[in-house]
Amino acid sequence: MCGIVGYIGAQDASEVLVEGLKTLEYRGYDSAGVAILAEGGLDRRRAEGKLRNLSKRLKEAPLAGTLGIGHTRWATHGKPNETNAHPHRAGGVAVVHNGIIENYAALRQELQADGAVFTSETDTEVVAHLVSHFRAQGLDLQASVAASIERLEGAYAIAVVDEAYPDEFIAARESSPLILALGDDENLVASDLPAVLAHTRKVVFLQDGDLVRVTRGEAQIFAEGALVERPVKRVDWSPAAAQKGGYKHFMLKEIFEQPRAVTDTLTGRLGRGGEVHLEHFDLEALKGIQHISLVACGTSWHAALVGRDLIESIAGIPVSVEYAHEYRYRRHIFGPGDAVIGISQSGETADTLAALGEVKARGVRVGAITNVMESAVARLSGDSLGVIYTHAGPEIGVASTKAFTTQMVSLHLLAVGIGRTLGTLTVEEATAELEALRHLPHWMEQALEGASQVAELAPWASEFDNYLFLGRGNLFPVALEGALKLKEISYIHAEGYAAGEMKHGPIALITEHFPTVALVGSDDLKAKVVSNIEELKARGGPVLIVASEGDEDLARIADQLVLVPEVPERLQPVIYSLPMQLLAYHVADFLGTDVDQPRNLAKSVTVE
Numbered sequence: 001m002c003g004i005v006g007y008i009g010a011q012d013a014s015e016v017l018v019e020g021l022k023t024l025e026y027r028g029y030d031s032a033g034v035a036i037l038a039e040g041g042l043d044r045r046r047a048e049g050k051l052r053n054l055s056k057r058l059k060e061a062p063l064a065g066t067l068g069i070g071h072t073r074w075a076t077h078g079k080p081n082e083t084n085a086h087p088h089r090a091g092g093v094a095v096v097h098n099g100i101i102e103n104y105a106a107l108r109q110e111l112q113a114d115g116a117v118f119t120s121e122t123d124t125e126v127v128a129h130l131v132s133h134f135r136a137q138g139l140d141l142q143a144s145v146a147a148s149i150e151r152l153e154g155a156y157a158i159a160v161v162d163e164a165y166p167d168e169f170i171a172a173r174e175s176s177p178l179i180l181a182l183g184d185d186e187n188l189v190a191s192d193l194p195a196v197l198a199h200t201r202k203v204v205f206l207q208d209g210d211l212v213r214v215t216r217g218e219a220q221i222f223a224e225g226a227l228v229e230r231p232v233k234r235v236d237w238s239p240a241a242a243q244k245g246g247y248k249h250f251m252l253k254e255i256f257e258q259p260r261a262v263t264d265t266l267t268g269r270l271g272r273g274g275e276v277h278l279e280h281f282d283l284e285a286l287k288g289i290q291h292i293s294l295v296a297c298g299t300s301w302h303a304a305l306v307g308r309d310l311i312e313s314i315a316g317i318p319v320s321v322e323y324a325h326e327y328r329y330r331r332h333i334f335g336p337g338d339a340v341i342g343i344s345q346s347g348e349t350a351d352t353l354a355a356l357g358e359v360k361a362r363g364v365r366v367g368a369i370t371n372v373m374e375s376a377v378a379r380l381s382g383d384s385l386g387v388i389y390t391h392a393g394p395e396i397g398v399a400s401t402k403a404f405t406t407q408m409v410s411l412h413l414l415a416v417g418i419g420r421t422l423g424t425l426t427v428e429e430a431t432a433e434l435e436a437l438r439h440l441p442h443w444m445e446q447a448l449e450g451a452s453q454v455a456e457l458a459p460w461a462s463e464f465d466n467y468l469f470l471g472r473g474n475l476f477p478v479a480l481e482g483a484l485k486l487k488e489i490s491y492i493h494a495e496g497y498a499a500g501e502m503k504h505g506p507i508a509l510i511t512e513h514f515p516t517v518a519l520v521g522s523d524d525l526k527a528k529v530v531s532n533i534e535e536l537k538a539r540g541g542p543v544l545i546v547a548s549e550g551d552e553d554l555a556r557i558a559d560q561l562v563l564v565p566e567v568p569e570r571l572q573p574v575i576y577s578l579p580m581q582l583l584a585y586h587v588a589d590f591l592g593t594d595v596d597q598p599r600n601l602a603k604s605v606t607v608e
């Protein structure tokens with residue numbers, strides 16, 4: 001996720017910006033840059049890779065000035081290289097931006113027709129050209145930014161400088177965080193608190209629709225064109241706590257970030273009339289498809305199981321789900337109707353990469369679902385079917401959370417896209433699927449709110465050494481993922497099973513010391529799972545039930561009952577994953593393990 005810092009004061013702006021950006025490094029980035037307003041005008045330095053590369057550039061060619069904007073970029077539109085690094089410039093205007101401009105392609109065309117020359121592949125550059133366009137029409141800087149954001153669709157936090165305005169800069173936000181920090185004869189904006197704590201503890205959390213004019217002595221906030229007052233808060237967090245947004249661990253922060261992450265996965269992709277826009281993925285190339293293999297490891301493999309159900313039921317195409325490490329060594333019989341799609345958060349998992357590479361070499365169409373732009377699997381698939389980026393933002397906790405939910409949502413989009421491309425899904429059916437997805441972030445927020453009771457279960461749940469996780473249908477993969485989460489970070493042994501399989505063996509384990517987490521969906525399989533739970537209770541096994549609101553009566557057979565909002569059946573896996581993640585987190589935290597970096601595990605497994 002990108003980082004923004006804007007500064008105006010008496011200090012050397014490039015130093016302040018680079019120091020501020022360093023505190024945002026935890027967000028992940030692949031290039032960085034600053035634009036400084038000095039006596040000689042506006043100038044910028046940008047560099048691919050880490051901030052030390054930018055510092056080196058600044059050392060070789062310093063930029064003196066006390067007003068500037070800086071950025072660390074996590075690539076979403078265009079490769080992670082210097083040309084695409086922010087700030088982006090148009091005439092005397094420079095802009096840094098976080099978020100995604102949904103209508104950038106249309107705006108770019110319009111501006112090009114008007115004579116604008118673009119130099120990057122980014123969505124951000126349209127903002128610089130828009131502001132420059134309004135400036136050329138005679139509007140002042142503030143009015144130009146206000147007029148520009150009127151034209152933007154999507155999510156943004158921006159900071160804008162103009163060489164004709166050496167004593168101010170303008171910032172604005174919509175659906176992307178931005179704070180204003182008030183110092184002594186210096187003021188800053190930043191996408192996150194750590195970047196400003198070395199200067200001041202007085203901050204304003206800007207709201208959606210806010211535009212702020214920042215000078216050395218003051219900052220004026222405008223909403224819908226009118227000057228507004230926003231409460232100034234005093235922040236006492238340490239820089240380390242601030243990086244985690246006040247949460248105790250990155251994992252917990254990432255769990256609560258999921259409604260936002262899923263919104264980003266959906267942004268720009270839900271078309272009118274049931275169309276799905278997958279900007280880097282060639283749906284047309286799937287014409288004539290007869291079978292898809294989804295290849296992945298770990299949590300991504302669990303997402304693939306959910307994806308199988310989605311693609312088969314929505315698009316009517318048979319799907320196999322494969323462990324990449326097994327798949328790469330099997331002998332496959334491919335036909336012309338085959339396609340293979342790799343799913344990998346990091347895009348660097350050695351097994352997934354090798355499996356995709358082997359099938360691609362045999363002439364099979366390959367695609368990828370990944371969170372990391374220009375990662376190895378993305379590059380490998382780029383000239384074949386292409387890539388669906390999950391847009392979850394960097395995931396720092398080793399245990400996947402937001403990567404999982406955004407993978408499932410990406411697979412849902414893919415399923416609808418295939419269904420429409422092949423004509424197996426009507427416009428009405430596709431529209432209904434997309435409408436449900438549009439509501440998903442809201443249901444996720446409700447689920448996270450409701451599941452806060454899970455924290456209170458931790459002392460009880462931490463008593464046991466073994467767990468069974470049960471689910472059926474599309475909640476079976478969630479049971480597998482719930483068990484994986486628990487074992488990864490709490491080191492408690494847990495196994496996920498399809499509930500119907502229990503009587504074929506695992507039930508032998510059940511005693512009053514062997515609990516089960518049972519996922520009860522509000523679907524056709526509900527009565528069957530309830531019968532499975534009755535069988536457990538008859539053997540004295542403790543049961544924690546996760547069910548949908550309306551199923552309060554299940555309390556009669558539950559030792560613990562957690563309720564989530566009732567949602568359309570295909571969205572259940574995303575919603576039920578949230579209490580699974582919280583259960584694992586709170587048990588691990590209660591036991592005092594290293595939640596973000598559990599023993600023996602690496603974030604990305606780049607060896608076989």
Ligand code: AGP
Nearest residue numbers: 298299300344345346349399400
């Ligand atoms: C999940 O919590 C794990 N960190 C792990 O299972 C992970 O999903 C697996 O290693 C695959 O990683 P990838 O998605 O980056 O390919």
